[in-house]
Amino acid sequence: MEENKILLSEKEMPDKWYNIQADLPVPLKPALNPATGKPIGPEDLSVIFPMELIKQEVSLERWIEIPDELMDVYKVWRPAPLRRARRLEKALGTPARIYYKDESVSPAGSHKPNTAVAQVYYNKKAGIKKISTETGAGQWGSALSFACNLFGIECEVYMVRVSYDQKPYRKFLMHLWNGKVYPSPSDRTESGRAILKEDPNTPGSLGIAISEAVEVAAKSKDTNYALGSVLNHVLLHQSIIGLEAKAQLKKAGEKHPDVIIGCCGGGSNFAGLSFPFVKDKLDGKPIKIIGTEPSACPTLTRAPYRYDFGDTAGMTPLIMMHTLGHKFVPPGIHAGGLRYHGMAPLVSLLVNQGLVEPRAYRQNSVFEAAVLFARTEGTVPAPETAHAIRAAVDEALRCKAENREECIIFNFSGHGHFDLAAYDVYLSGKLKDLELPQSAIDKALKDVPCIEC
Amino acid sequence: MEENKILLSEKEMPDKWYNIQADLPVPLKPALNPATGKPIGPEDLSVIFPMELIKQEVSLERWIEIPDELMDVYKVWRPAPLRRARRLEKALGTPARIYYKDESVSPAGSHKPNTAVAQVYYNKKAGIKKISTETGAGQWGSALSFACNLFGIECEVYMVRVSYDQKPYRKFLMHLWNGKVYPSPSDRTESGRAILKEDPNTPGSLGIAISEAVEVAAKSKDTNYALGSVLNHVLLHQSIIGLEAKAQLKKAGEKHPDVIIGCCGGGSNFAGLSFPFVKDKLDGKPIKIIGTEPSACPTLTRAPYRYDFGDTAGMTPLIMMHTLGHKFVPPGIHAGGLRYHGMAPLVSLLVNQGLVEPRAYRQNSVFEAAVLFARTEGTVPAPETAHAIRAAVDEALRCKAENREECIIFNFSGHGHFDLAAYDVYLSGKLKDLELPQSAIDKALKDVPCIEC
Numbered sequence: 002m003e004e005n006k007i008l009l010s011e012k013e014m015p016d017k018w019y020n021i022q023a024d025l026p027v028p029l030k031p032a033l034n035p036a037t038g039k040p041i042g043p044e045d046l047s048v049i050f051p052m053e054l055i056k057q058e059v060s061l062e063r064w065i066e067i068p069d070e071l072m073d074v075y076k077v078w079r080p081a082p083l084r085r086a087r088r089l090e091k092a093l094g095t096p097a098r099i100y101y102k103d104e105s106v107s108p109a110g111s112h113k114p115n116t117a118v119a120q121v122y123y124n125k126k127a128g129i130k131k132i133s134t135e136t137g138a139g140q141w142g143s144a145l146s147f148a149c150n151l152f153g154i155e156c157e158v159y160m161v162r163v164s165y166d167q168k169p170y171r172k173f174l175m176h177l178w179n180g181k182v183y184p185s186p187s188d189r190t191e192s193g194r195a196i197l198k199e200d201p202n203t204p205g206s207l208g209i210a211i212s213e214a215v216e217v218a219a220k221s222k223d224t225n226y227a228l229g230s231v232l233n234h235v236l237l238h239q240s241i242i243g244l245e246a247k248a249q250l251k252k253a254g255e256k257h258p259d260v261i262i263g264c265c266g267g268g269s270n271f272a273g274l275s276f277p278f279v280k281d282k283l284d285g286k287p288i289k290i291i292g293t294e295p296s297a298c299p300t301l302t303r304a305p306y307r308y309d310f311g312d313t314a315g316m317t318p319l320i321m322m323h324t325l326g327h328k329f330v331p332p333g334i335h336a337g338g339l340r341y342h343g344m345a346p347l348v349s350l351l352v353n354q355g356l357v358e359p360r361a362y363r364q365n366s367v368f369e370a371a372v373l374f375a376r377t378e379g380t381v382p383a384p385e386t387a388h389a390i391r392a393a394v395d396e397a398l399r400c401k402a403e404n405r406e407e408c409i410i411f412n413f414s415g416h417g418h419f420d421l422a423a424y425d426v427y428l429s430g431k432l433k434d435l436e437l438p439q440s441a442i443d444k445a446l447k448d449v450p451c452i453e454c
Numbered sequence: 455m456e457e458n459k460i461l462l463s464e465k466e467m468p469d470k471w472y473n474i475q476a477d478l479p480v481p482l483k484p485a486l487n488p489a490t491g492k493p494i495g496p497e498d499l500s501v502i503f504p505m506e507l508i509k510q511e512v513s514l515e516r517w518i519e520i521p522d523e524l525m526d527v528y529k530v531w532r533p534a535p536l537r538r539a540r541r542l543e544k545a546l547g548t549p550a551r552i553y554y555k556d557e558s559v560s561p562a563g564s565h566k567p568n569t570a571v572a573q574v575y576y577n578k579k580a581g582i583k584k585i586s587t588e589t590g591a592g593q594w595g596s597a598l599s600f601a602c603n604l605f606g607i608e609c610e611v612y613m614v615r616v617s618y619d620q621k622p623y624r625k626f627l628m629h630l631w632n633g634k635v636y637p638s639p640s641d642r643t644e645s646g647r648a649i650l651k652e653d654p655n656t657p658g659s660l661g662i663a664i665s666e667a668v669e670v671a672a673k674s675k676d677t678n679y680a681l682g683s684v685l686n687h688v689l690l691h692q693s694i695i696g697l698e699a700k701a702q703l704k705k706a707g708e709k710h711p712d713v714i715i716g717c718c719g720g721g722s723n724f725a726g727l728s729f730p731f732v733k734d735k736l737d738g739k740p741i742k743i744i745g746t747e748p749s750a751c752p753t754l755t756r757a758p759y760r761y762d763f764g765d766t767a768g769m770t771p772l773i774m775m776h777t778l779g780h781k782f783v784p785p786g787i788h789a790g791g792l793r794y795h796g797m798a799p800l801v802s803l804l805v806n807q808g809l810v811e812p813r814a815y816r817q818n819s820v821f822e823a824a825v826l827f828a829r830t831e832g833t834v835p836a837p838e839t840a841h842a843i844r845a846a847v848d849e850a851l852r853c854k855a856e857n858r859e860e861c862i863i864f865n866f867s868g869h870g871h872f873d874l875a876a877y878d879v880y881l882s883g884k885l886k887d888l889e890l891p892q893s894a895i896d897k898a899l900k901d902v903p904c905i906e907c
Contacts, residue, residue, distance in 0.1 A: 004463060004464045004465070004529075005464065005529050005530065006464065006529075008461055008463070010457060010461070011457045011458065011459065012457070076457075076458050076459075077458065077541070077831070077832050078832065088530070088604075106559075107832075108828075108831075108832030108833050108834070110871075147832060150829055151541075151832075169874075169875070169878075170871075170874045170875075173874035173875060173877055173878040174834070174874055176877070176878060176881050177825065177828050177829075177834065177874070177877050177881065178828065178829065179829065372630065375561075375630050375631065376603055376630075376631065376632065378530070378561075379530050379531065379560075379561030379600060379604075380561050381561070381627070381630065418563075418623075418871040418872070419871070421622075421623050421626035421627055421630070422622070422623075422626060424626055424629070424630050425622075425626040425629060425630075428629050428630065
């Protein structure tokens with residue numbers, strides 16, 4: 002019998018990232034300065050990002066070398082295993098072969114450290130002493146704390162107050178990795194103080210937390226800001242996932258995957274797995290690439306493709322993407338990482354070009370798939386990851402109906418050890434499928450600036 | 455540079471367990487029937503255990519084959535990686551080479567599934583429909599639920615009420631894997647009802663939970679009982695840890711380890727790693743084997759070697775072991791899995807024979823080592839595991855002082871994802887080192903029956 006785990010040795014780990022900007026069917030539209038309507042330049046970004054990351058953001062080089070020091074850090078947990086989900090296949094009775102790339106093996110438990118360590122590395126090289134960021138439930142904040150700790154840089158995290166109070170585990174994890182965590186809004190920034198003055202009991206929001214973190218970085222010369230998804234350089238760093246997967250599928254004797262699946266919040270784990278295969282698709286290989294999202298936050302399936310702000314407060318440049326409107330507030334689903342109003346410009350472009358097929362799922366159907374996975378394969382998926390599993394199960398069932406022996410691969414972006422309470426809500430039959438009326442989307446889109454609209 | 459992770463392919467996984475009973479320097483003393491004082495026989499055990507496990511309990515064969523079906527289940531997560539702790543070595547400035555066997559990669563997050571799946575397999579073969587057990591904080595209960603779910607057997611877990619109420623995450627994990635979990639004492643058993651009648655608000659204890667689980671198994675023909683540590687067959691199943699580690703050290707170019715370390719609660723993870731190396735030690739190789747425990751529950755370092763009950767209620771056979779007295783209640787330390795009053799008879803015998811060196815550590819010194827580990831190697835250890843890390847750090851510092859390039863290996867028995875609150879108590883400087891007065895031990899030993907004493 003073939004192995005359940007397809008492993009790479011550290012020597013076999015890719016030593017370059019893949020930059021899809023070299024192979025796009027149409028060029029990416031530039032980010033715009035909202036004040037002037039003109040494309041932003043490197044100098045606009047250099048207040049909060051180091052030059053090496055700004056270069057990566059706009060690079061058209063296909064391959065970008067991973068520095069040796071960073072390779073050593075990746076090897077703390079990488080290469081990540083590719084696993085064959087044989088017990089899931091058997092439970093479904095499908096002739097399909099289901100593989101998943103297991104990014105939950107990182108110390109922080111998700112794919113996020115792939116870019117966290119890279120961003121911290123380049124900031125450290127640029128002489129930066131501190132990095133500020135925001136975090137919702139804490140996935141990104143813990144990954145960045147982990148990375149900063151490894152490189153001996155200070156990490157300051159603005160965590161949405163309601164999560165800070167109600168979900169302490171990831172906050173503890175940040176403390177353990179030397180991260181300084183503040184509930185947002187805080188009295189440490191002007192934007193925080195302004196909000197607190199208005200409403201001292203506000204639960205906070207990711208938008209407010211971004212404003213605080215960016216303010217901290219903009220005000221201090223040796224402090225920079227880091228973002229965990231959306232931007233081109235973040236997706237670039239995540240490409241190591243797909244490059245490893247490609248080598249592993251080859252080892253497993255697969256010519257190419259027929260179906261590639263990832264869940265989409267800001268788009269980085271989806272891009273990480275799928276982008277290295279997009280070139281193959283453009284070259285004519287029949288590969289179906291599916292990006293999944295919650296029907297409560299249907300950015301790719303129901304939102305327009307247009308310019309909008311990346312943050313709620315409207316402080317960032319305008320970026321061309323699928324967006325529900327920067328003031329859109331999605332219902333409180335358990336997959337907190339998939340509640341972003343926008344989507345990475347690169348992912349948005351591929352959806353717009355018909356190269357990626359988006360799909361939206363409801364919570365109960367997502368948890369049903371997650372429970373099936375945990376009961377067959379053992380490991381507990383994060384609710385975000387479960388959106389990818391739902392599609393993998395559906396595709397495997399299609400293969401069963403059509404009697405097709407396809408090769409399906411999805412990204413197991415993170416474990417659900419800190420999300421077990423959500424599972425218990427589902428298992429006790431109390432999980433609600435939250436409907437999203439069109440009026441909520443229409444209302445939020447009214448606040449989006451009209452550029453080429 | 456050599457790799458950080460030494461991996462085995464599934465083909466290279468050992469297909470036999472190692473039974474140390476074949477190589478003991480003196481024979482194990484038999485378990486005794488407390489009523490008659492005579493050795494117990496298989497028929498005494500067959501009420502709650504299947505015959506194959508009873509045979510393993512007393513077998514003197516050196517190698518016991520792992521059935522094919524069980525090999526397939528092990529391969530869901532095994533072989534487990536052996537990791538080189540290079541960043542920890544560097545932080546300590548030690549010339550020692552530190553390796554750790556990573557048992558946290560199992561779906562339940564610890565070494566416990568190694569025996570859980572084996573016990574469930576043999577029970578299933580014997581036609582058993584349900585397995586009952588007890589659990590404290592939930593490590594064993596979740597491992598057994600995971601195993602029962604894989605084999606389609608019902609699992610009934612009696613969970614100490616205070617943990618059931620205060621530590622819900624592992625309870626949720628059991629639910630996810632189809633385990634039925636009841637707070638103990640419950641009204642489902644005679645022993646539970648008797649306790650509740652006396653004190654309806656009792657927080658419960660592991661002793662009471664054992665009584666309930668054994669009662670359930672004893673009363674029903676198609677229900678058996680399973681124990682997560684202490685017994686010979688449990689330690690046998692865990693030997694796969696040390697057998698894999700041996701093959702991996704060889705791959706890493708190590709002739710033999712100089713120091714082997716494991717933490718000891720009931721003794722099974724310690725035995726799993728170390729027993730396959732005991733024969734080498736008996737054959738003259740200079741191997742130091744260290745079993746670590748909390749100074750708040752100093753079974754190996756301060757308790758006598760004598761016959762005692764395995765459970766608090768005095769329902770089990772009498773077994774020869776290091777024991778603090780079956781009525782001993784240790785202080786409430788965070789390493790809940792190391793609070794057992796006794797110790798596996800096989801581990802006790804090796805300590806008594808001078809083949810294993812026991813060491814006790816206080817909580818603060820243990821968490822100090824755990825935090826150093828999490829900040830260098832990344833992964834968060836369980837508080838139990840941290841007792842092994844403390845000794846590994848101490849040994850590495852000894853090597854530094856003596857300028858010796860020794861090979862140190864310890865068992866990373868589980869991750870601490872559900873123990874992060876304890877880390878935050880430590881990091882905020884509020885963790886107490888609990889002193890254990892000799893009078894507490896003396897008092898508990900008064901209740902131990904006098905056999906050869």
